[in-house]
Amino acid sequence: MPQSAAITVEKLSKTYQVSEREGGFSAAVRSFFKRTYRDVRAVDTVSFQIEPSEVVGFLGPNGAGKTTTLKMLSGLLHPTGGQARVLGYTPWELKREYLSSMTLVMGQRNRLSWDIPAADSFLLNQAIYRLPDADFKRTLAELDELLDLKEIIKKPVRNLSLGERMKCELAAGLLHRPKVLFLDEPTIGLDITAQVRIREFLKEYNRRSGATILLTSHYMADVTALCERVIIIHQGKLKYDGGLNDLARKIAPFKLIGVRLGDSAAHDLSRYGKPAQADEESEMSFIEVRADQVTLVTARLLADLPVHDITITDPPIESVIEQAFNG
Amino acid sequence: MLKIYQRLWQVTWAEQWQYRANTLMYLLYWLVSPVVYLSVWTTIARSQGSVSGLTANDFVIYYMTLLIIDQLTSDITIYNFASKVQDGTLSNDLIRPIHPMLTTTLVNNMAFKVLTLLALLPVWGVLWFLFQPDFTGVTWQGILLVIPAVVLGFLINFLLNAALTCVAFWTTRIWALHEFFMALGTLFSGQFVPLTLMPPLIQSIARFLPFQLTKYFLIELILGRLSPSDIVQGYLMGVFWLVVSLLLFRWAWRNGVKKFSAVGA
Amino acid sequence: MKNTLCLIKVFLQVNLQMSLAYRADTVINLLLNLMWLGWELLSLSIIFSNTKTLGGWGVGELITLLGVFRLVNTLMAALLWPATEKFNASVRDGSMDYTLLQPANSLFLVTFARITVWRIWDLVLAVILVVAGTFMSGAGTSPLSLLYFVVLTLSGVLIIYSLWVVLIALTFWFTKFDNNVTILAALLDAGRYPSTVYPAWLRIIVTFVVPIALATTVPVQALRGELGGQQVLIFLAVSAASLLVASQVWKYGIRQYSGASS
Numbered sequence: 001m002p003q004s005a006a007i008t009v010e011k012l013s014k015t016y017q018v019s020e021r022e023g024g025f026s027a028a029v030r031s032f033f034k035r036t037y038r039d040v041r042a043v044d045t046v047s048f049q050i051e052p053s054e055v056v057g058f059l060g061p062n063g064a065g066k067t068t069t070l071k072m073l074s075g076l077l078h079p080t081g082g083q084a085r086v087l088g089y090t091p092w093e094l095k096r097e098y099l100s101s102m103t104l105v106m107g108q109r110n111r112l113s114w115d116i117p118a119a120d121s122f123l124l125n126q127a128i129y130r131l132p133d134a135d136f137k138r139t140l141a142e143l144d145e146l147l148d149l150k151e152i153i154k155k156p157v158r159n160l161s162l163g164e165r166m167k168c169e170l171a172a173g174l175l176h177r178p179k180v181l182f183l184d185e186p187t188i189g190l191d192i193t194a195q196v197r198i199r200e201f202l203k204e205y206n207r208r209s210g211a212t213i214l215l216t217s218h219y220m221a222d223v224t225a226l227c228e229r230v231i232i233i234h235q236g237k238l239k240y241d242g243g244l245n246d247l248a249r250k251i252a253p254f255k256l257i258g259v260r261l262g263d264s265a266a267h268d269l270s271r272y273g274k275p276a277q278a279d280e281e282s283e284m285s286f287i288e289v290r291a292d293q294v295t296l297v298t299a300r301l302l303a304d305l306p307v308h309d310i311t312i313t314d315p316p317i318e319s320v321i322e323q324a325f326n327g
Numbered sequence: 328m329l330k331i332y333q334r335l336w337q338v339t340w341a342e343q344w345q346y347r348a349n350t351l352m353y354l355l356y357w358l359v360s361p362v363v364y365l366s367v368w369t370t371i372a373r374s375q376g377s378v379s380g381l382t383a384n385d386f387v388i389y390y391m392t393l394l395i396i397d398q399l400t401s402d403i404t405i406y407n408f409a410s411k412v413q414d415g416t417l418s419n420d421l422i423r424p425i426h427p428m429l430t431t432t433l434v435n436n437m438a439f440k441v442l443t444l445l446a447l448l449p450v451w452g453v454l455w456f457l458f459q460p461d462f463t464g465v466t467w468q469g470i471l472l473v474i475p476a477v478v479l480g481f482l483i484n485f486l487l488n489a490a491l492t493c494v495a496f497w498t499t500r501i502w503a504l505h506e507f508f509m510a511l512g513t514l515f516s517g518q519f520v521p522l523t524l525m526p527p528l529i530q531s532i533a534r535f536l537p538f539q540l541t542k543y544f545l546i547e548l549i550l551g552r553l554s555p556s557d558i559v560q561g562y563l564m565g566v567f568w569l570v571v572s573l574l575l576f577r578w579a580w581r582n583g584v585k586k587f588s589a590v591g592a
Numbered sequence: 593m594k595n596t597l598c599l600i601k602v603f604l605q606v607n608l609q610m611s612l613a614y615r616a617d618t619v620i621n622l623l624l625n626l627m628w629l630g631w632e633l634l635s636l637s638i639i640f641s642n643t644k645t646l647g648g649w650g651v652g653e654l655i656t657l658l659g660v661f662r663l664v665n666t667l668m669a670a671l672l673w674p675a676t677e678k679f680n681a682s683v684r685d686g687s688m689d690y691t692l693l694q695p696a697n698s699l700f701l702v703t704f705a706r707i708t709v710w711r712i713w714d715l716v717l718a719v720i721l722v723v724a725g726t727f728m729s730g731a732g733t734s735p736l737s738l739l740y741f742v743v744l745t746l747s748g749v750l751i752i753y754s755l756w757v758v759l760i761a762l763t764f765w766f767t768k769f770d771n772n773v774t775i776l777a778a779l780l781d782a783g784r785y786p787s788t789v790y791p792a793w794l795r796i797i798v799t800f801v802v803p804i805a806l807a808t809t810v811p812v813q814a815l816r817g818e819l820g821g822q823q824v825l826i827f828l829a830v831s832a833a834s835l836l837v838a839s840q841v842w843k844y845g846i847r848q849y850s851g852a853s854s
Contacts, residue, residue, distance in 0.1 A: 071689070074693060075693065076689055076692060094692075096695040096696075099695040104689070106686075110685065111690040113706075115610065116610055120609060120610075123602055123605070123606060124602055124603065124606055126602070127599045127601075127602035128599065128701070129694075130595060348771060349771060355775065355779075356777070356778045358778070359779055359781045362794065363785060363790075366789055366791060366794065367646065367789055370646065371639065371642060371643045371646060374645075378643070457793065500617065503617065503620045503624060510631065513631065519631070519635050519638075520638055524638055525638065526638075
């Protein structure tokens with residue numbers, strides 16, 4: 001018997017009505033009596049399917065509609081059109097069975113109460129999700145093994161570092177062993193070590209539990225480490241759905257080379273590649289170079305110019321996507 | 328120096344104006360309790376003619392005056408300042424070449440006062456219409472005499488509260504202490520009932536405490552119920568407490584800041 | 593139902609641990625609380641040293657009233673004020689999303705978000721005051737009026753709770769509405785004395801607009817034998833209706849919240 005998809009999304013749409021108002025007092029008075037509304041299509045007939053235990057990166061520039069989609073899939077928002085089934089449930093009906101089998105973790109929001117240790121919040125969750133003692137203890141032990149929680153869950157949350165808090169937030173979201181995880185920027189604001197830690201955890205968790213994960217992130221590293229498949233939306237519309245490797249090859253087969261030059265003379269870098277945005281703080285100028293030519297161009301740069309500093313980086317995910325759909 | 332206060336006023340006034348909705352709501356708290364006690368005592372006075380010589384009208388004008396005096400001498404230092412000590416943001420204020428309490432906090436108090444009084448005026452008008460008070464006992468001399476006493480009362484209240492707020496340098500339990508101080512205030516200031524109705528013991532204690540200087544003394548003064556010797560005695564008491572509270576505040580501030588910078592918060 | 597009780601138990605447990613962690617603060621708060629009670633009794637004694645009755649009510653009845661008032665007050669201080677604070681914060685910072693996604697009644701989760709456990713002591717005091725006051729007023733308290741008293745206190749509390757629900761639900765529409773419960777908190781003080789002594793306008797406010805009197809004055813009136821079974825039934829119906837309205841408003845509020853937030 002073929003296994004059915006974990007998440008099915010069909011022509012999902014969400015239109016917000018935004019009240020428009022100009023600045024200034026008289027405009028405020030006018031809008032009090034007569035509001036003018038403008039429709040904003042945050043999500044526009046998006047369709048995709050995700051199989052059980054897949055890890056999918058959900059990408060797009062700010063305001064593309066990622067969070068709106070995640071909120072609809074978790075059940076927080078009603079769509080204005082289309083259908084979605086997650087584990088066979090329609091999310092926005094908010095059935096208890098559904099809520100007990102999924103989780104939404106948002107990197108910028110706190111689930112845990114600040115004043116009490118995370119361990120106490122976990123107890124509350126145990127009661128709310130009706131977890132039998134044995135299961136609860138087993139899951140907690142497992143999460144502790146993966147995230148090293150033992151010490152940090154005894155301290156009041158307000159005394160934790162950002163990374164420690166995120167560990168606890170994740171653990172709190174996973175205590176009921178959800179089969180589907182919606183993660184919205186789970187590594188935002190964390191330092192590199194903490195990011196790596198969270199990434200490894202998610203990978204291992206997915207391997208062990210077979211949970212389906214849909215995550216958004218601004219960090220390309222999150223996506224490359226975790227997801228084989230990515231879905232990209234832009235201005236509410238689905239733009240790409242497929243393998244990560246293909247994406248890099250198709251859309252952004254280039255790297256960024258940044259150089260800081262020793263003299264202030266105006267050198268024409270466009271001879272070496274397409275100039276990209278400069279970083280004024282570090283006085284670096286960037287050029288885009290095709291991935292297979294990086295070594296060559298670097299050698300030429302070093303030979304031709306008084307280079308003080310040089311870096312080679314992946315283009316930021318934002319610009320990959322911008323490039324793909326605007327350029 | 329005056330320029331500093333002028334600038335501070337502009338800034339804090341703008342700030343307070345931002346919070347005007349909060350201020351209005353705050354006023355509601357202040358309003359209800361006096362109106363309740365006003366109702367209770369006028370009911371009793373009406374049913375039996377008078378209470379210890381006080382008629383229903385006496386109670387009406389007492390509590391209606393209380394509403395205004397309460398605003399005039401009120402102090403919000405602790406709400407303004409305690410959190411700064413506790414989260415360490417006071418450091419920003421300490422490195423500026425002006426005394427944080429005697430400038431920013433003081434001016435903030437004034438701005439709040441003006442705003443609440445503005446909001447109180449229409450409410451007071453409505454109460455006037457509802458209770459029809461007879462204020463004929465109030466004279467120009469009474470009003471002139473009360474003005475310095477109000478300033479004195481506010482300064483005492485401000486300095487005592489400022490000193491109390493300085494306790495935040497030593498302990499985090501500042502709010503409990505504040506509540507205790509407030510409880511003493513409601514008992515001894517004449518907030519519940521005119522002090523003459525209190526048991527004699529409490530009356531005689533109250534006479535020597537600063538609390539009645541911020542309420543009871545001022546109300547009685549403006550309503551023209553005090554004899555010249557009472558007035559002199561009240562003023563002397565006021566000057567005495569002003570000196571005491573000033574010394575207390577100076578001591579608490581100096582040692583508190585020393586403690587604060589020693590910890591390096 | 594069993595699960596609800598279990599939930600409340602865990603909520604209490606967690607909050608109890610919190611107040612144990614701050615033992616000294618708990619003791620200080622208890623002492624302050626006793627001090628305020630002393631003040632309240634003192635003001636009653638001042639009143640009754642100057643008169644025999646207040647609007648026809650004797651000292652025993654006013655002590656009972658004080659007890660009921662403190663019961664309502666405790667409900668507010670122990671449950672609703674902390675819950676309001678947490679609720680407002682969670683709408684502001686978006687963590688309300690998590691509450692809505694938990695497989696339990698969201699209103700329940702919001703109401704019991706934080707409990708000031710030591711206030712249970714206050715409940716005990718309140719009951720002592722009610723019992724003492726009832727004994728002091730002596731004759732005239734039949735078992736039936738006692739029953740009415742209990743029923744009316746409960747229904748009054750439910751009406752106030754419903755009002756609270758509606759007030760905080762308004763935050764779903766006006767997100768910057770941090771003062772949502774101020775009107776309730778400010779008028780609470782008016783419950784200390786029988787609403788019959790207030791001027792008509794204030795009596796109307798505390799009976800119909802912010803119905804503090806329904807949970808304070810009215811039950812004691814029943815104890816005085818002033819209310820019949822029919823009126824008690826009406827109050828019961830009103831409290832059931834207000835609870836229904838409140839839960840509907842809450843539901844609409846949540847729908848509004850999930851319809852508008854991004």
